Amino acid sequence: MDTPERSKVGGTPISKFEDSPVFNFINSLSPIQPVKSVHSIHTFHSPGSAAISSVFSSPHVSFHKESRFFIRHPFPDSVKQDASSDGLDESNVHSGVSNGAVLSASIVLSQENCNITCSLNEASVDLADDSSTQPDFSQSVQVDNGSPNHNTSPFYGVKLDFKLDISCTPSERVKLVQNMSENTKNPHTTKIGLEVQFPADQMKEDASESDWDNLISDNTDDLLIFETATGSETSKSEEKDYGISLNSHPNASGLHNVSQDSFMDDDGETGEHDGMSPTRSSACQEHENFVDLNLKTEAELNNGVPLGCKVDSQQHRGVRRRCLVFEAAGVSKKNIHNNSNAPPSISLPINAKPNSENRQLVSSKTSKTPVPYVLPGIGLHLNALARTSKDRPISQKTKTPGREFISRPCSMRPFSPAIAGENQSFKLSDPHQSPDPNGSELHDSQAVHSDVSLIPALGIEESTSPKKKRRKTENSGENEGCRRCNCKKSKCLKLYCECFAAGVYCVEPCSCQGCLNKPVHEETVLTTRKQIESRNPLAFAPKVIRTSEHDQEMGEESNKTPASARHKRGCNCKKSNCLKKYCECYQGGVGCSFSCRCEGCKNAFGRKDGFEEIEFEEDLDACEKEGVKSDDGKANANVPKLEHNHLSESILPVTPFPSCRSSVKLPFLSSGKPPRSSTLSLMNRSENQQAECKSDQIFHDDDTSEDLRVNSSPCTAVKTASPNGKRVSLPLNGFGLSPNLKGGRKLILKSIPSFPSLTTDAPSSTQINSSVFS
DNA sequence: GAGTTTGAAACT
DNA sequence: CAGTTTCAAACTC
Known part of the structure; x- marks a missing residue:
């Protein structure tokens, strides 16, 4: 092995490293010799002895400052001191405190079976405190891993553990990269890269066996402490929340990507990884030390590394290529890079074109960037x-x-x-x-x-x-x-x-x-x-009111079933049959209601006639089967179907000020079924006012549809006409009832916009109605 | 793209 | 309040 010379970490001679178990391990790779522990992890790239040499040959890359793999974890100075006191070379051990979060990463190569255990612990802030007092803490390793499985989002007290048992074969490659001293000064920038590559099959089997606890307990000596790299304020902020720095952060991800590239993509797969870190700062590129554990196979990632952490899908995408990559030995493409190779991938220009995944990250990130321009003195008009x-x-x-x-x-x-x-x-x-x-x-x-x-x-x-x-x-x-x-x-x-x-x-x-x-x-x-x-005080009031609840519940389907919402004033269509956007109800995606004066309504979202006709039908089910017929006797096939949905909706005016809003639950809308005849009967126009009164009474802030209860309390008559004499009424006002009715529907007026001009205070439901209908 | 249709808004 | 006019979107060609 000529490794020593080539193997330098951050320019630090690897001599110390030679003493480390890792080094021994590497040396023993062929034949496999046990490695008890790795104080410092360096890149192992070794199929056999040759591999070892290669490991250390490439280590430069990995050790090199620019190596992109990294495990980040901040930790207390005390810990750092401990680590250093242990005789660990600072280059090998980096500790830092970041946001009070303590991250420690321990990678253990067990003697037997050549088990490589990587325990990644994310210590909560509390742990960070404890870490200073607890020697063992050193073992816990926080690995910032971008593996899909890895929970990119920080979490407390969660250990990210994976244990890999692999038979040591020439194909095995373990890279541990630490990056060094220079960065130690800057906790945020110090990164250590670790890459472990295993045969895919092994990975699947073994990776699943994650046992961090064992690692921690057993390998207290073998600790790798990594400073969390905090690329940006954003990441910091995120970390603060959890006390953990994660690669989920765009910057972090970018780093991971880069690092990964540096290690893995000699064969040109880098294309996959290129474009990585648009967000990444150049400084980070050059100086951050990373520890990357890369699991190359996704299956491996998913199965082989039971981290107990689940990454949300978005994060997955963003993180996917990051950190821990255990590359199947078979995948020789992942050659340990020479430093020379690494740099390109490593120091990817910030503006480098991101790959698809990266783009996602970027896009997601950027999506938030736009800042609405708020005109001075002008508030949101809902x-x-x-x-x-x-x-x-x-x-x-x-x-x-x-x-x-x-x-x-x-x-x-x-x-x-x-x-x-x-x-x-x-x-x-x-x-x-x-x-x-x-x-x-x-x-x-x-x-x-x-x-x-x-x-x-x-x-x-x-x-x-x-x-x-x-x-x-x-x-x-x-x-x-x-x-x-x-x-x-x-x-x-x-x-x-x-x-x-x-x-x-x-x-x-x-x-x-x-x-x-x-x-x-x-x-x-x-x-x-x-x-x-x-x-007209209501001139700027929302024309259509609906409940947000509906959307939430309905999700994609909500657009199909806007029926719970209604046009506040109703349409007056004569020729369009409420089937075109001329109709405000239709345009608003809501069904026509009693408030509408439309003629020949065929509103696909719910016909006015549908309500009326159904009102007295004894058997709604029959109605549904037959479809609702309009006054003109034309059957509207769409209506029944739509009715289900939109009736289920609740009216929810969205106002920025919840406090000002009151919600109305109209009794039968949540059922998702068309109004039952019994229910509808209440909606008889002759009873509109009464119904409206009821509806007024059933305003509720919450959406408990079951709560729909008819309030028997006396109600004042509500005018259905707008100030202008135009009818303004909440659609479905009359629906307040009938839970007993089969298939009761609820219309929930979750929030009715308050109109300050009318009522300065948050109007009660009654107030709202009165203001609306008066 | 121009012209027509439509219905809300505005006006009387 | 009803009728008319104005308007701009929706629609058609």
Whole structure:
């Protein structure tokens, strides 16, 4: 073995390492000789003796500062001291405290069976404290592993353990890379790379046998302490939460990727790994020491490394190539890299093109980046939310001077029910905030900001003519929502203007002419708005109200079943039969209700007639089977089917301020079945007012549909007409009842937008209704 | 892309 | 409050 010279860690002669069990192990690889422990893990790359040489030949790479594999764990100085006191070369042992989290990684190569045990322990913050006092702590090793199985997300008290029993064969390769001293100073940057490669089959079998506890207990001496690398503030923040630094962090992942590449991708598979760490800082690239345990085979990763930690899917994707990779021996492609080779992969330019996985990471990361532009003094207008099918990009003002940049997510499902909820107290703002496609409600402050996270960067992409784009997006179905106004005469100061109606400023994509609905004209906008509100307090109220609950429950199907939501005022369609977007109900993805004055309603989401006709039917089931027939006697095949769904929905106006919202549960909507005749009977129009009264009484904040109870308390009559004389009523108001009814449905008005102008305080359900219907 | 249709909004 | 006009989106060609 000529290793010593070539094997340097961070320029540190490997002589010390030779004393280490690892070294012995390596030496003994062929024939397999036991290695009791590894104080410091270095790269083993060795099939047989030759392998050993190779191990140390490549170790440079792995040892090299630039090695990308790393196990990060912060730990207390005390620990560090202990480690050093143990005679461990600092280069081999890095300790640090990061965020109070203590991570220790121990890798043990057992003498027998050439077991290689890698215990990765993530010590909680508490542990970190303990670690100082507990010698054994050193054994616990925190490995930042990006293995899919590895839980990328930090967790307390979770040990990430994997034990690998492999027969030592020439094919086996274990790389342990430590990176050195320079970085020790900087706990955040110190990384140690460890790569262990095993035959795939062995890995599967053995990897599954993870026994960290044993490792810890047995190999106290053999500890590798790694400092957690904290690439960025973000990672730190994450780590703080858990007291553990994880590779889940983009930076970390990037590091892993890099490291992995450095070790594994001689054969050109690096392509897989390239592009890794866009987020990775150059500094990290050069100076971080990593310990990487790479499990190359995914099966291995999944099966062979029972970490007891599960990584969420997203994390998986991001993490997949990271750390622990046990490469099947057969996979010779993973050659230990020479340092010369390593650098390229290692020091991948930040702006390097990420691979698909990396991209995901990046994208996910970036997705959050957009920051909504909130016009000064202008608050979120939830009306935008109300326009369900009309997603508006979240307003975002580009930094470009004089240019408004408003974007809103186009995530809306084609028929997703409009979310209602508008708090007029908000100033016009954030134009195009859209309801969460998922139906999630915007809550208070969250609404304003969280939505932003949803921003698909719409605004950025809009360069083509707004109109075309709009159509394009609309046609596309899901992205239907991205709209812009095209006003020519209204100056975007009337409700004709969708933007204005939504309470958002017009943005660049808009092709409006003479637009005054811009931040520049804020006063004008507000004034006009007030005027309109004075005329009709509900003018900016969400047109469609629905419950978020529904979305949550229904998930993807929610778009199919918006029925629980209803247009607050109802449509007045004459010719479109409520089958086109001319119909606001249809457009909002909700069924028509009693409030509608439409003629020949065939609303696929729920016909007004359907309700009425069904109302008195004794056997709803029959109805469902037959389908609901409209007044004109035309059967609407869609209706029954849809009815199930949308009836199950609850009305949920989404307002940013939950406190201001009250929810109404309409009794039978959650059943998911069409209204039962008995139930519907209550909805008889003659009884509308009564029903509405009931509905008023059943406002609830929570969604317990079962809670739907008819409140017998006296109710004041509620006007169904809007201030303007137009009927405004909550659809399904009359549904409050009948649990006894089979298939009772619930409409839940989870939140009704409070209109500050009307009621300063969070309106009670009654208040809401009164305000709505008065 | 222009023209038509449609229904809400605005107006009288 | 009803009728009419205006408006812009939706739709059609």
